[in-house]
Amino acid sequence: MLSSHVRNGWYLGAWSDEIGRTLTRRWITDIPVCFYRLPDATVTAVEDRCPHRKYPLSLGHLDDDGTLQCDYHGYRFDAGGVCVGVAEQADLPKATLRRFPLVEKDGAIWIWPGDPELADASLLPDTSWLTDPDWTHVHGVVPLKARHLLLVENLLDLTHETFLHPTSIGNAAVAATPIDVTVDGDRVAFSRRMTGIEAPPFYEKSCGLTSPVDRWQDGEFYPPGIFILHIRVAATGTEEPEGFHMKVLYGMTPGLGNETHDFYALARDYLIDDEELTEFQHKQQLAVMQEDVDALEAQELMYATDPGGTVESSIRSDLAALRGRRALAKMLAHEQRGNVSA
Numbered sequence: 001m002l003s004s005h006v007r008n009g010w011y012l013g014a015w016s017d018e019i020g021r022t023l024t025r026r027w028i029t030d031i032p033v034c035f036y037r038l039p040d041a042t043v044t045a046v047e048d049r050c051p052h053r054k055y056p057l058s059l060g061h062l063d064d065d066g067t068l069q070c071d072y073h074g075y076r077f078d079a080g081g082v083c084v085g086v087a088e089q090a091d092l093p094k095a096t097l098r099r100f101p102l103v104e105k106d107g108a109i110w111i112w113p114g115d116p117e118l119a120d121a122s123l124l125p126d127t128s129w130l131t132d133p134d135w136t137h138v139h140g141v142v143p144l145k146a147r148h149l150l151l152v153e154n155l156l157d158l159t160h161e162t163f164l165h166p167t168s169i170g171n172a173a174v175a176a177t178p179i180d181v182t183v184d185g186d187r188v189a190f191s192r193r194m195t196g197i198e199a200p201p202f203y204e205k206s207c208g209l210t211s212p213v214d215r216w217q218d219g220e221f222y223p224p225g226i227f228i229l230h231i232r233v234a235a236t237g238t239e240e241p242e243g244f245h246m247k248v249l250y251g252m253t254p255g256l257g258n259e260t261h262d263f264y265a266l267a268r269d270y271l272i273d274d275e276e277l278t279e280f281q282h283k284q285q286l287a288v289m290q291e292d293v294d295a296l297e298a299q300e301l302m303y304a305t306d307p308g309g310t311v312e313s314s315i316r317s318d319l320a321a322l323r324g325r326r327a328l329a330k331m332l333a334h335e336q337r338g339n340v341s342a
Contacts, residue, residue, distance in 0.1 A: 003029055003030055004030075004332075005029040005030060005148065005224075005254040005332075006029075006114075006223070006224035006328060006331045006332050006335060007029050007113045007114030007115075007335065008112070008114035008115055008118050008331070008335050009112070009114065009123075009223060009224040009225065009331065010103070010110045010111070010112055010119075010123060010124055010222075010225070010226065011028060011029070011110065011111055011112075011113065011224070011225040011226075011251065011252075011253040011254075012108055012109070012110060012111075012225065012226070012251025012253055012261075012263045013026065013028055013033065013035065013045065013102070013109050013110065013111035013253065014026065014035055014108075014109045015107060015108060015109070015139055015140075015141070015263070016043075016104060016107045016108065016109055017107070018035075018141075019035045019036065019037055019043050019109060020036075020037055021036065021037055021062060022036070022062075023035075023036050023057065023058040023059075023060065023061070023062055023068075024036065024058065025048050025056065025058035026255070026261070027255040027256040027259070028111055028113050028253060028254070028255070029113045029253075029254045030254070030255075030256055030257070031047060031113055032047065032048035032049060032056065032058075033045050033046070033047065033048055033100065033111065033113075034046050034047070034048040034056075034057045034058040034068075035109070036062055036068070038066040038079050039064065039065060039066050042104075043102060043104050043109055044079070044099065044102070045099065045100045045102055045109075045111055046068070046077075046081055046097040046098060046099050046100070047097060047098040047100075050070040050072060050073075050075055051075075051083075051095040051096070051097065052070065052072070052073055052075050052086075052093075052095065053072060053073065055070055055071075055072035055073075057070055057077075057097075059071055059072075060072075066078070066079045067079075067084065068097075073086065073087065073088065074086055074087030074088070075093075075095060077095075077096075077097050080099075081096055081097035081098070081099045082095075082096050082097075083095035083096065100112060100113060100116070101116050101119035103121045103124060105124070105127065106127040106128060106130040106131045107130050107131060107139070108127065108130065108251070108263075108265075110124060114335065115338075123222070124222075124226075125220065125222050125226060125228060127228075127249060129247055129267055129269075130249070130265060130267065134269055134272070135247075135267050135268065135269050135272065136267065136268060136272035136273075136278065137247075137265050137266060137267035137268075138265070138266055138278060138281065138282040138285065139249075139263070139264060139265035139266075140263075140264060140286075141251075141261055141262065141263045141264070142262040142264065142286070142289050142290075142293060143259070143261065143262070144259065144260040144261070144262045144293050144296060144297070145258070145259055145297050145300065146258060146259075146260060146293075146296040146297050146299065146300035147254075147258040147260065147300060147303070148224075148225070148252055148253075148254040148260045149325065149328065150296045150299055150300060150303070151250075151252045151260050151262060151292075151296060152221065152227070152252055152321070152324050152325070152328065153318075153321040153324065153325065154292055154295075154296060155219065155221070155227045155229070155250055155252075156188065156190065156219065156221055156227075156320040156321040156323075156324045157317055157318055157320060157321040158174060158192070158217060158219070158229075159174055159175040159317040160295075161174045161175075162174045162175035163175070164291050164292065164295055165288050165291055167201060168200065168201055168202045168284055168287065168288055169200050169202045169203070169284075169288060170200060171197070171198055171200050173194045173197035173198065173215075174192070174194070175317070177192050177193070177194045178192070178316065178317070179191060179192045179217075179317065179319070179320060180192075181319045181320045181323060183323050183327075186222070186223045186327045186330075186331065187220065187221065187222055187223075188220075188221040188223075188320055188323045188324045188327060189218070189219065189220045189221070189320075190217075190218070190219050190319075190320040191216070191217065191218045191219075192216070192217040192218075193214075193215075193216055194214065194215040194216075194217075195214045195236065196212040196213075196214065196236045197211070197212060197213060197214070197215060198211045198212065198213075199211045199212075199213045199215075199233070202281075202284050202288075203215065203233045203244075205280065206233075206244070206246075206268075206277065206280070206281060206284075207233050207244040207270075209233065209234075209235055209244075212235075212236040213233055213234065213235060213236055214233070214234050214235075214236050214237075214238070214240075214243070215231075215232070215233050216230070216231065216232040216233075216240065217229065217230075217231060218230040219320070221320070221324050221327075223324065223327045223328055223331055224252075224328055224331060225251060225252045225253050225254070226249075226250070226251060226252070227249070227250040227252060228247060228248070228249050228250075229247065229248040229250075230245075230246075230247055231245070231246040231247065231248065232244070232245055232246075233246075244268070244270055245268065245269045245270070246266065246267060246268045246269075247265075247266075247267045247268075248264065248265070248266050248267075248285075249263075249264065249265040249267075250262065250263065250264055251263030251264075258300060258304065262289065262293070264285065264289060266281055266282070266285045268281070
């Protein structure tokens with residue numbers, strides 16, 4: 001069955017601290033996935049369906065030696081996903097679990113749900129700042145009952161900050177400042193330079209700055225599901241290297257149907273031992289994300305009930321979002337042509 005989601009790409013499947021010796025289930029691009037760690041602490045992920053009668057393996061249990069047992073009829077699988085026993089008979093049935101390519105780096109577990117032959121770790125962007133001792137960060141995941149594309153477009157068009165987040169990170173300067181958009185292969189990037197503007201409340205408190213300030217936004221979208229925002233804030237007239245630096249990572253991972261896992265990490269390279277600031281920024285990040293969730297879920301209902309045939313209106317600030325939409329459509333079409341011809 002053709003999926004409506006791009007599968008030949010890296011998605012953030014889990015944070016490293018989410019996965020241990022407990023079986024953890026998460027839908028990824030409409031595929032049920034069971035994550036767990038083997039006795040040597042390496043992480044693995046298999047399709048969460050027993051090949052016997054499709055019972056969720058995540059409802060089974062994991063032995064100390066890394067053997068995964070289905071708790072419906074007792075099929076047992078070794079670390080390689082090969083059936084090594086079943087309670088009903090002495091001889092072994094032919095059964096193997098589908099295992100997914102994974103990369104664990106910088107505290108994140110990246111999963112490739114498509115053709116394993118195409119999985120290329122070099123396609124992952126640099127996230128070394130997540131474990132750089134000169135940076136600190138908070139991270140988590142927020143459930144979103146809206147399709148993946150709506151979140152992608154939300155992040156590629158940050159003019160919405162002016163209207164959705166006026167009490168935290170947005171003000172009139174965001175919508176009033178045009179962006180420069182570049183496309184390099186599938187990667188879509190934008191930059192916005194706001195100089196001599198009023199400091200939004202979040203940055204005023206986070207950086208201890210008073211207006212006017214200069215603010216930079218540089219966003220990068222690595223289709224199908226990775227977005228990184230580089231933020232710089234400085235007193236007006238100060239060179240950018242002397243300013244305050246933050247980064248926000250979003251792992252936008254399609255779940256089941258029109259649901260999306262909204263992974264996030266917010267990092268900064270200043271006052272890294274200030275726990276009060278960390279707590280403030282984390283609360284603000286979650287508050288901003290909830291405003292986005294509320295908006296995107298309202299938007300999802302409108303898309304889901306739209307009879308079609310109406311043409312969307314677009315404006316200049318949509319350019320990066322439209323490029324991102326185009327990149328995803330191109331990847332999905334390429335993938336589906338390959339599936340049909342295979």
